[in-house]
Amino acid sequence: MDVNIIEMWPRIAEATNETLLMVFISLALACLIGIPLGIALVVTREGGLIENGPVFNVLNVIVNIFRSVPFIILLVAILPVTRFIVGTSIGTAAAVVPLVFFSAPFVARLVESSLLEVNTGVVEAAQAMGATNWQIIYRVLIPEALSSITLNLTIATIGLVGASAMAGFVGGGGLGDLAIAYGYQRFETDIMIVTVVLLVVLVQFVQMIGNFLSKKLRRL
Amino acid sequence: MIRFDQVTKSFDHEGTSFKAVNQVDLEVQKGEIFGVIGFSGAGKSTLVRLVNQLERPSSGKVLIDGQDMSQVSSGKLRSIRRGIGMIFQHFNLLETKTVFHNVAFPLTLAGAPKRKVKERVNEILEFVGLSDRANHYPDQLSGGQKQRVGIARALATSPSILLCDEATSALDPETTKSILNLLKKVRDEYNITILIITHEMNVIKEICDRVAVMEDGKVVEAGSIFNLFSQPKHPTTQKFVQTVMNDEIPKSILDQVETRYIYRVTFTDGSASQPVLSNVAKQFDLEVNVLYGQITELQDSPFGNLIVEFQGDDDEIQRALEYIKQQVIIQEVKSDGR
Ligand SMILES: Nc1ncnc2c1ncn2[C@@H]1O[C@H](COP(=O)(O)OP(=O)(O)OP(=O)(O)O)[C@@H](O)[C@H]1O
Ligand SMILES: [Mg+2]
Numbered sequence: 001m002d003v004n005i006i007e008m009w010p011r012i013a014e015a016t017n018e019t020l021l022m023v024f025i026s027l028a029l030a031c032l033i034g035i036p037l038g039i040a041l042v043v044t045r046e047g048g049l050i051e052n053g054p055v056f057n058v059l060n061v062i063v064n065i066f067r068s069v070p071f072i073i074l075l076v077a078i079l080p081v082t083r084f085i086v087g088t089s090i091g092t093a094a095a096v097v098p099l100v101f102f103s104a105p106f107v108a109r110l111v112e113s114s115l116l117e118v119n120t121g122v123v124e125a126a127q128a129m130g131a132t133n134w135q136i137i138y139r140v141l142i143p144e145a146l147s148s149i150t151l152n153l154t155i156a157t158i159g160l161v162g163a164s165a166m167a168g169f170v171g172g173g174g175l176g177d178l179a180i181a182y183g184y185q186r187f188e189t190d191i192m193i194v195t196v197v198l199l200v201v202l203v204q205f206v207q208m209i210g211n212f213l214s215k216k217l218r219r220l
Numbered sequence: 221m222i223r224f225d226q227v228t229k230s231f232d233h234e235g236t237s238f239k240a241v242n243q244v245d246l247e248v249q250k251g252e253i254f255g256v257i258g259f260s261g262a263g264k265s266t267l268v269r270l271v272n273q274l275e276r277p278s279s280g281k282v283l284i285d286g287q288d289m290s291q292v293s294s295g296k297l298r299s300i301r302r303g304i305g306m307i308f309q310h311f312n313l314l315e316t317k318t319v320f321h322n323v324a325f326p327l328t329l330a331g332a333p334k335r336k337v338k339e340r341v342n343e344i345l346e347f348v349g350l351s352d353r354a355n356h357y358p359d360q361l362s363g364g365q366k367q368r369v370g371i372a373r374a375l376a377t378s379p380s381i382l383l384c385d386e387a388t389s390a391l392d393p394e395t396t397k398s399i400l401n402l403l404k405k406v407r408d409e410y411n412i413t414i415l416i417i418t419h420e421m422n423v424i425k426e427i428c429d430r431v432a433v434m435e436d437g438k439v440v441e442a443g444s445i446f447n448l449f450s451q452p453k454h455p456t457t458q459k460f461v462q463t464v465m466n467d468e469i470p471k472s473i474l475d476q477v478e479t480r481y482i483y484r485v486t487f488t489d490g491s492a493s494q495p496v497l498s499n500v501a502k503q504f505d506l507e508v509n510v511l512y513g514q515i516t517e518l519q520d521s522p523f524g525n526l527i528v529e530f531q532g533d534d535d536e537i538q539r540a541l542e543y544i545k546q547q548v549i550i551q552e553v554k555s556d557g558r
Contacts, residue, residue, distance in 0.1 A: 121312035128272050129326040129377070130301035139329070143316050219357055220316045 005190055012178065012191075016198055018092050019174035022164040026099035027157055033104040034156075035149075037063065038111025039137060049123070049133045066105040071163045074098050075170060095164065095172025103160050110152035114145040147217040154210025158203050165199065175199055221413050222248040222271055222381065227280035229266050229437075240266040242437035243280070248430075250380075253407055253414045255424040255445075257460055258434035264417040267434065268383045271415065272304045273297055284381070302330055305374025305412075309386035311366040313358040313373070319345070320354040323372045330377060340376060347409075348372045348402060364395035371402060375410070382406065384416045388423055400426045421460045425449070425518060433457045445518055450488045450549075465514060469527055469553060473511050477555050481530040481537055486549040487515065488523055496547050497528065504540040506532030527553060 005012075037059060043049040044056040069077065075098045082097040083089045118141055126140045142149075165176025175195045183192025229241040240263045248254040258264050269275040270282050273289050282289045284300065292300065313322050320341055327337045345351045348368040358366055367387060374382055384403070388396040404427050407414055416428060424431050424445065432442040433456055441454040449465065452458040462468065473482065485497070501508045513526030530537045544550050 119310075119312065119315075121308055121310055122314060124274060125306065125308065125312040125373075126325075126329070127274060128301060128304070128306040128383075129329055129373075130298035131329050132298065135329055139325075140314065144314060146316070218316060219318075 005194060008182075008191060012175075012194060012198070015173060015175045015178040015195070016202075018172075019161070019164055019176070019199075019202070022092055022095055022099060022167060022172065022174055023157065023160045026096050026103060026160055026164070027153075029096070029100045030103040030107045030156065030160075031153065033100070034107025035111050037104065037108035038115065039141070041108060041112045042115040042141070043133070043137065049136060063105040063108050066101060067109065071098070071102050072166055074102055075166065079170075090171040092173045095167035095170060095174070098170075099160060099163055099167060102163055103156055106159065107153065107156050110156055111145075111149055114148040114152050115141050117148055118144045143220055146220070147214045150217055151210055151214040154207055154214070157206050157210070161199065161203055161206070221250040221285065222246075222415065223281075223283040224267075224270070225281040225283060227270060227277045227282055229263075229270060229275055230278045239437045241270065241277075244437075244439050246432055246439060246442065248413060248415055250413050251407065251411045252429045253403070253416060253427050255416045255418060255428035255431040256434055257418055257421060257424055257431060259419060259456075262434040263437040264419075264434055265385050266437075268306075268385050268415060268417050271381070271383055272301050272306060302326065302377045303379045304381045304383060305371075305377070305379040306383040306385070307367065307370040307374050307387045309389045311358070311363075311370045311390075313366060313369055315358055318355050318357055319350060319361070319369050319372075322358070322369055323376050326373060326377045341372075344372045344375055347375070347405075362395075363391050364398060367391065367395075367399050368402065371399075371406070375406065375412075378410075380412060382412050382414045384414065386417055386419070389418065389420065393422075396420075396423070397426070403427060421464045424460075425464050425516075429519070433460065446488060446521075446523070449518055449523060450486060465516065465524065470512060473527060474553070474555055477553050482511070482553045483528055483530070483541075484525055484551050484553050485513075485528055485544070486525040486551075488549065496544060497526075500540050500544060503543070504532070505536050506530050506540055 041056065041059055041063070044052040044059070046053070046056075066074070078098055078101055079089045082094050085097055086093045088094050122144060123136055123140055126136050131139070164172070164174050165179070168174060168177030168180050171177070175198055179192050179195040182188040183195065224244045224246040227241055227244045228239055230237045230239045242263070244267065256264050256267060266275055270277055271284070273282075277290060289297070289300070314325065317325070323341045323344060324337045327340060332340070342351070342354075345354055348371055350365060350368050350372065353361065353365060358369070361369065370387075388399050391399060400423060403414060403416075406412055416423065418424060428445055430442070430444050431448055432439045433448070433454060434440065435456050441448065441452070441457045448457060449461055452461045476482065497508050497510070500506070507530070509529040509531065511527045511529055513524065515522055515524035515526070517523065530540065541550065
């Protein structure tokens with residue numbers, strides 16, 4: 001218990017920064033991949049706008065595979081891929097790769113379920129008005145599901161906060177890394193408590209923003 | 221205007237094929253309000269959905285203004301669809317958009333300029349009586365108001381056809397009446413052809429000019445409202461007519477038909493307004509008792525039937541019957557009630 005929190009503060013701030021960076025970069029990339037994937041899953045499924053069995057089945061299986069691998073295993077399993085993409089398998093940037101692989105399929109599923117909640121009658125009404133499939137996607141499905149998608153992305157973000165803590169294992173940095181390095185390996189409980197408190201605050205904050213946005217987006 | 225030519229729509233389900241619409245021939249004329257009535261599962265919704273090709277016919281043709289709908293390209297189909305408004309039982313409004321933007325939606329889809337959209341939306345909201353609700357969201361509206369938004373949205377692109385699938389089925393009787401009146405106004409002011417699907421005979425009675433009765437995918441009877449109500453032939457039609465015109469004779473009366481002169485007098489085509497029965501009482505030496513009956517209005521003329529009893533001399537009654545027959549339909553009531 002002889003580590004001074006004040007002394008450690010720059011290290012804590014840096015770790016917080018790393019966590020935020022990891023979470024938000026991963027989230028952005030996961031959305032970039034996951035949202036179109038979720039839309040594709042909805043429109044290609046049986047009875048969907050552009051029903052396409054083979055495409056749906058392939059996407060569905062890929063998503064399921066990534067969804068069924070525990071993050072800690074995925075982290076190690078895709079090390080070669082990580083090395084190929086970022087040139088190294090250690091550090092914050094390297095941690096982003098498995099995080100994206102982990103959360104993009106999750107985001108796809110969440111987006112899929114949000115889009116499926118949209119009343120099919122509204123889609124039908126749009127079709128009856130002569131809307132193109134593309135118009136239905138971006139003028140009906142997405143706006144009507146936006147509030148629910150936001151709430152679901154909040155879940156994904158919080159999942160990423162948790163997963164990013166594990167990324168500490170590959171030297172990804174961040175609050176998780178700090179907690180393990182000091183709290184777990186050196187029995188410095190103070191640091192452990194501080195990191196946990198910071199993680200709790202972060203999660204609360206993310207949820208609060210998510211709830212707020214979701215409520216706003218119910219009325220466009 | 222709209223013509224069904226031997227249209228069949230089958231759905232394949234677990235290896236078996238099911239005909240939701242079976243060889244339907246039907247013609248809806250321009251500017252008329254045409255009703256399709258049937259019990260649940262009769263194929264009514266499938267039938268309207270064939271009009272704007274939300275369902276494609278398995279065989280046969282759906283023609284609109286002579287154009288075979290299954291032959292047109294998808295781009296052309298979209299532009300035809302803009303000329304066909306549709307309203308739904310559960311309204312199907314965009315929950316995230318205001319009344320204004322819901323009504324503007326089909327115009328926006330069609331790429332209309334903002335100023336035009338605003339002008340048209342305000343005009344049509346005025347027409348349906350919702351100008352003061354333009355900035356409300358659907359969850360702030362009552363069912364009747366939501367359906368008005370649905371109607372406004374359907375009319376925004378100035379269609380020549382309006383399809384209504386159970387448009388009033390989720391509404392209470394009072395609201396149903398006001399929506400039906402609005403639909404009447406739509407037809408009268410814009411001369412739009414309206415195809416109404418319902419399972420409520422009341423709706424048919426209120427506003428339709430002609431009606432088709434559907435059962436198991438087939439049209440079992442079709443004709444003018446007056447003919448269908450006064451002489452329903454198919455048992456299903458009779459059942460529907462009975463839901464609004466209770467012409468079933470009470471048992472207490474039926475028990476007496478053997479011993480008394482009991483007749484059913486049917487009034488059609490404005491004959492109800494003539495004081496036939498009171499003339500009979502004056503001209504003949506007999507008494508007329510009205511035992512039971514109902515008179516209502518069909519397409520703005522009175523319609524109905526009365527169960528009457530004549531008391532008096534046999535010969536006198538026969539002569540009176542001859543006289544009545546020349547003016548209205550009169551039948552002896554049999555003990556089975558028909
Ligand atoms: N997409 C579909 N796939 C399979 N069967 C269908 C489909 N759509 C309708 N059907 C079947 O076709 C029949 C007629 O359905 P439809 O919805 O046209 O009936 P309806 O007369 O409108 O009934 P309701 O009054 O309950 O709305 C039903 O038996 C229904 O199960
Ligand atoms: Mg139906």
